[in-house]
Amino acid sequence: MNAAYTELRVQADTVWQAVAKPQRPLVRVPIATCSLPRGASETLDALKSAVADRGLDVDVGIIGETGLCWLEPLVEVRRPDGSAILYQKVTPENVEQLIEEALAQDGVCADLAFAVAAGDDVDGILRLSDLDFWAMQERRLLARCGVIDPDNIDHYIATGGYSGLASALAMSQEELIKTVQESTLRGRSGSNFPTGTKWEFLRGKEREPKYLICNADEGDPGAWVNRILMESDPHAVIEGMVIAAHATGATYGYIYLRDEYPLAIDRMEKAIEQARERGLLGENVLGSDVTLDLTVWRGAGSYVCGEESGLLASLDDERGMPRIRPPFPADSGVFAQPTNVNNVESYADVTLMLEKGMEFYQSVGTEANSGTKLFSVSGHIQRVGVVELPFGFPLRELYHAADPAPWQERRTLKAVQAGAALAGILPAHIALKLPLEPEAFREQEVIMGGGGIVFIDDSACIVDLNVMFSWFLEDESCGRCTTCHGGTQRMSEIFLRIARGEGRQDDYGKMAILGQTLQWSNCVHGSASPTIMLRSAEHFREEIDEHINNRRCPAQVCRGLVRYEITGESEALPDAAAICPTEAIVQADDAWSIDQARCIKCNACRDIAPDAVQVVDISAEPVPATAT
Amino acid sequence: MLDTEATLEIQQLVAEFKPGNADLLRALHKVHHRYGYIPKESMAVVARQLRLSEAHVYGTVTFYSELRLTPPPRTRIDWCSGPACRIKGGEYVRTALESVLEIGMEQNTPDDKLGLHLAQCNGTCDFAPQIWVGGKVVGPLSAADTIKLARELKEQA
Numbered sequence: 001m002n003a004a005y006t007e008l009r010v011q012a013d014t015v016w017q018a019v020a021k022p023q024r025p026l027v028r029v030p031i032a033t034c035s036l037p038r039g040a041s042e043t044l045d046a047l048k049s050a051v052a053d054r055g056l057d058v059d060v061g062i063i064g065e066t067g068l069c070w071l072e073p074l075v076e077v078r079r080p081d082g083s084a085i086l087y088q089k090v091t092p093e094n095v096e097q098l099i100e101e102a103l104a105q106d107g108v109c110a111d112l113a114f115a116v117a118a119g120d121d122v123d124g125i126l127r128l129s130d131l132d133f134w135a136m137q138e139r140r141l142l143a144r145c146g147v148i149d150p151d152n153i154d155h156y157i158a159t160g161g162y163s164g165l166a167s168a169l170a171m172s173q174e175e176l177i178k179t180v181q182e183s184t185l186r187g188r189s190g191s192n193f194p195t196g197t198k199w200e201f202l203r204g205k206e207r208e209p210k211y212l213i214c215n216a217d218e219g220d221p222g223a224w225v226n227r228i229l230m231e232s233d234p235h236a237v238i239e240g241m242v243i244a245a246h247a248t249g250a251t252y253g254y255i256y257l258r259d260e261y262p263l264a265i266d267r268m269e270k271a272i273e274q275a276r277e278r279g280l281l282g283e284n285v286l287g288s289d290v291t292l293d294l295t296v297w298r299g300a301g302s303y304v305c306g307e308e309s310g311l312l313a314s315l316d317d318e319r320g321m322p323r324i325r326p327p328f329p330a331d332s333g334v335f336a337q338p339t340n341v342n343n344v345e346s347y348a349d350v351t352l353m354l355e356k357g358m359e360f361y362q363s364v365g366t367e368a369n370s371g372t373k374l375f376s377v378s379g380h381i382q383r384v385g386v387v388e389l390p391f392g393f394p395l396r397e398l399y400h401a402a403d404p405a406p407w408q409e410r411r412t413l414k415a416v417q418a419g420a421a422l423a424g425i426l427p428a429h430i431a432l433k434l435p436l437e438p439e440a441f442r443e444q445e446v447i448m449g450g451g452g453i454v455f456i457d458d459s460a461c462i463v464d465l466n467v468m469f470s471w472f473l474e475d476e477s478c479g480r481c482t483t484c485h486g487g488t489q490r491m492s493e494i495f496l497r498i499a500r501g502e503g504r505q506d507d508y509g510k511m512a513i514l515g516q517t518l519q520w521s522n523c524v525h526g527s528a529s530p531t532i533m534l535r536s537a538e539h540f541r542e543e544i545d546e547h548i549n550n551r552r553c554p555a556q557v558c559r560g561l562v563r564y565e566i567t568g569e570s571e572a573l574p575d576a577a578a579i580c581p582t583e584a585i586v587q588a589d590d591a592w593s594i595d596q597a598r599c600i601k602c603n604a605c606r607d608i609a610p611d612a613v614q615v616v617d618i619s620a621e622p623v624p625a626t627a628t
Numbered sequence: 629m630l631d632t633e634a635t636l637e638i639q640q641l642v643a644e645f646k647p648g649n650a651d652l653l654r655a656l657h658k659v660h661h662r663y664g665y666i667p668k669e670s671m672a673v674v675a676r677q678l679r680l681s682e683a684h685v686y687g688t689v690t691f692y693s694e695l696r697l698t699p700p701p702r703t704r705i706d707w708c709s710g711p712a713c714r715i716k717g718g719e720y721v722r723t724a725l726e727s728v729l730e731i732g733m734e735q736n737t738p739d740d741k742l743g744l745h746l747a748q749c750n751g752t753c754d755f756a757p758q759i760w761v762g763g764k765v766v767g768p769l770s771a772a773d774t775i776k777l778a779r780e781l782k783e784q785a
């Protein structure tokens with residue numbers, strides 16, 4: 001083993017003992033983008049001051065995210081006996097109870113306990129390994145997420161971190177690239193391009209210096225899988241980049257990180273600093289002849305800057321407009337030098353493969369796609385979070401784990417939207433049959449994408465979803481190609497018109513023409529932009545027809561096709577009138593009604609007086625004023 | 629270009645940046661961080677520092693939605709335009725904000741105390757539909773909650 005690494009490991013092991021085998025209770029709070037809004041840092045402060053003020057013999061620390069977002073802040077209490085209990089939603093309001101019952105004494109706070117993560121069973125408390133949302137997962141990339149302190153490089157090293165790099169350094173460039181090729185790893189951004197092949201392109205270039213880019217722009221709305229890695233296990237990304245530097249001869253790297261992720265920026269910068277101090281970045285990494293230094297480079301809010309050539313333009317002091325190719329990045333990337341671009345998860349996957357070995361890496365997944373993929377799930381489900389699943393995992397099982405018990409007002413799943421605005425949408429009955437694997441999605445003429453999955457029930461309207469996505473695509477088009485900036489505008493216009501009740505049957509023909517025209521675009525932003533529109537027209541024709549032919553929105557979402565009416569009585573009507581921002585709710589002769597000329601259809605009155613206010617189709621008969 | 633006190637300050641701010649060094653957006657971020665927006669004079673200073681044309685710098689600033697050319701409001705309200713928020717009533721939240729504050733996205737109230745910004749999903753979708761008030765997530769919000777909150781903010785401001 002690499003001598004420099006062995007030395008780092010010895011020191012790290014000592015530090016890690018405090019967590020692995022604590023001498024006294026250890027309570028840890030995830031500090032992350034999902035836990036902070038519910039007051040995680042106040043919870044942490046409260047724990048710290050309770051320990052200080054009461055002189056409790058307890059250590060307090062931080063961790064990253066587990067991916068169980070809906071339970072945040074999820075506080076972990078570990079004890080010297082090896083037990084670990086997770087407490088859910090420990091907010092500043094209830095943290096005192098936890099302190100009182102679980103820290104001031106050697107007990108369990110049953111009200112807040114969520115699950116037993118380690119140690120003996122506790123009566124009435126779930127074992128984490130019995131939770132379907134947890135049990136279905138193959139936690140490899142997430143193995144350290146929610147387990148180590150992301151700001152502590154020793155935690156990373158002691159849990160096997162940088163041993164993958166040490167192994168890689170013992171290999172030749174050719175061996176290393178062959179390993180990555182044989183792993184079947186293909187770009188996790190949704191690009192699906194073989195990572196080893198890309199690295200081989202860069203290795204073959206003679207012009208120096210060569211550059212590495214980590215694409216951390218994660219612009220897909222509904223995807224936050226890169227964020228969880230960067231916030232919870234930042235060194236896994238750095239380590240993957242150093243391995244790539246060895247494989248390709250690159251000596252400098254940029255992590256292009258979206259401006260919307262300030263905490264991830266902070267964590268990555270800290271991690272880079274620590275890696276430099278330990279000789280894991282800089283010249284002669286771990287005593288080898290590999291050199292790599294990294295900079296975190298902040299984006300500024302542009303979706304096409306996630307497209308690799310737009311990203312390069314953005315770095316290169318230009319507007320972030322996707323470039324015309326060739327030349328490809330391996331020939332001409334940053335500063336016109338040879339460059340390799342990979343996604344955050346792709347780099348982390350290489351780290352995993354080298355740390356754990358190929359046999360382990362390939363022990364799950366399918367033949368074409370070894371290993372695991374991260375997914376973030378959101379929408380009409382109860383458990384919003386991030387999971388790591390083996391390729392080929394049934395989407396239906398993921399859905400059931402994410403939305404186990406029926407909701408109060410049960411609605412049916414209508415559609416699944418994976419991979420964000422460019423990737424497409426499928427009706428539930430097709431989507432739920434798919435295994436999570438790029439090929440299966442391709443067969444349905446959609447893309448699996450970078451990991452975001454939104455579950456949509458029948459309270460949503462397909463026309464409205466198209467209004468949202470086509471507007472997003474129009475807004476984010478860089479403007480280089482007339483087909484793309486004009487085409488996405490036409491898409492928006494068509495759907496806005498349909499949503500207003502002015503759709504026409506020949507709109508379907510227009511959609512088909514647009515779908516073809518958009519193929520003549522410079523980058524995938526343009527060429528993939530009609531996917532959602534085309535799949536909607538194919539699979540949700542009836543619903544769109546209902547808008548066009550009968551001026552009716554079955555989900556009663558499109559505001560041009562509905563009216564708000566007072567159809568019942570309620571003591572809350574005066575409050576509804578008071579909340580109305582346009583004073584549209586009027587009372588005359590004791591009877592309440594809504595002045596349709598003023599109503600902006602904001603829905604607030606229905607929030608307040610659901611028994612009295614109804615949304616009706618625009619074509620419905622006028623409702624007489626209701627007496628109270 | 630005449631050097632005024634303001635431009636001298638901006639010059640110092642961006643003195644570390646060099647041409648051809650992937651520094652344009654970094655310089656703009658630094659200016660934005662300092663002033664809360666990109667003042668007109670700063671674009672000339674940045675252009676000179678990086679040996680770019682002013683038109684190039686202006687073109688870049690206008691390309692990115694997180695860079696603004698006008699002073700920020702005292703409290704910025706970011707509205708999430710993402711999918712989870714949308715299907716859970718995000719449009720109602722937007723309508724409520726716009727009608728109570730009487731402004732549209734990317735505008736400030738006349739006294740510059742409050743402003744609206746159209747934001748992208750950052751993966752806190754468990755709070756959908758949500759907004760960020762001065763950078764802090766608030767959600768899930770009904771239209772009625774939003775109207776109450778917006779009225780309170782307006783009164784406080």
Ligand SMILES: Cc1cc2nc3c(=O)[nH]c(=O)nc-3n(C[C@H](O)[C@H](O)[C@H](O)COP(=O)(O)O)c2cc1C
Nearest residue numbers: 187188189191215218219306307308342343346524
């Ligand atoms: C409009 C558009 C946006 C993209 N956004 C991202 C992004 O945010 N993150 C990302 O890693 N890749 C994104 N990509 C894909 C990149 O162009 C590129 O293929 C990817 O970074 C390569 O990494 P991989 O091979 O490791 O997947 C985007 C592509 C397009 C067309």
Ligand code: SF4
Nearest residue numbers: 478480481484523526
């Ligand atoms: S396809 Fe669209 S985003 Fe891509 S270069 Fe053309 S205009 Fe720009």
Ligand code: SF4
Nearest residue numbers: 580599600602603605
């Ligand atoms: S929907 Fe909004 S604007 Fe219309 S009556 Fe109700 S509260 Fe007023």
Ligand code: FES
Nearest residue numbers: 034065067069228
């Ligand atoms: S807890 Fe933050 S990613 Fe879910």
Ligand code: FES
Nearest residue numbers: 708710712713749
């Ligand atoms: S869609 Fe609004 S936070 Fe994700």
